[in-house]
Amino acid sequence: MANTNFKQKEITTKSGGKYTLQHPGVRNVTRINDRIKNKHGVNSEERICEEMFKHVVVMPKMGIDDFEEYKEMVEVANKAYFFITGTPDPGDVEQEDEVDDK
Numbered sequence: 813m814a815n816t817n818f819k820q821k822e823i824t825t826k827s828g829g830k831y832t833l834q835h836p837g838v839r840n841v842t843r844i845n846d847r848i849k850n851k852h853g854v855n856s857e858e859r860i861c862e863e864m865f866k867h868v869v870v871m872p873k874m875g876i877d878d879f880e881e882y883k884e885m886v887e888v889a890n891k892a893y894f895f896i897t898g899t900p901d902p903g904d905v906e907q908e909d910e911v912d913d914k
Contacts, residue, residue, distance in 0.1 A: 820870070821895050825887045826903075832871035833895050840867060841896050861885060864892035 821833045836844070844867060848859040858876070865875050869892055879885035887903070894901040 823888070823891050823895075825884055825891075827881070827884055829884055829888070831869055831888055831891075833868050833892050834870045835896055836867045844896070857886075860893060861889040864889045868892040868896055 819835045821835075823831050823833060825831070835841075844863045848855050848863055850856045850859075861876050865888075869888060876885060879888075890903070891901055893899075
C-alpha cells in the first residue's frame with residue numbers, strides 16, 4: 813500500500829529562490845540512490861540534479877535547463893538530496909519548517 817502522507821519542506825536559497833520539496837518515500841530514495849551512481853559507483857552530479865528535480869522538487873516544477881544560474885541549480889539539488897537522505901545541510905544557518913501534506 814502506498815504512503816500518501818509525504819513530508820514537505822519549504823526552502824529558500826541564498827539568492828532568495830523559494831522551492832517546495834516533497835519526500836518521495838523511503839523505497840524511492842533507495843531507487844534514486846541506485847540511479848545516481850555511474851558505472852564506478854560514484855555519484856553523478858547531472859543524475860542527482862535530474863532525480864531531485866523529477867522526484868523531490870515539487871514547486872516550482874523545474875528541470876536543469878530551466879535554471880539561469882548553475883549555483884542556484886546546485887544549491888536546490890543539494891538541499892533536496894540532504895532532505896530525502898536525512899543529512900543535515902551544512903549550508904543551513906536556520907532550520908526550515910517541515911509540513912505534513914495530508
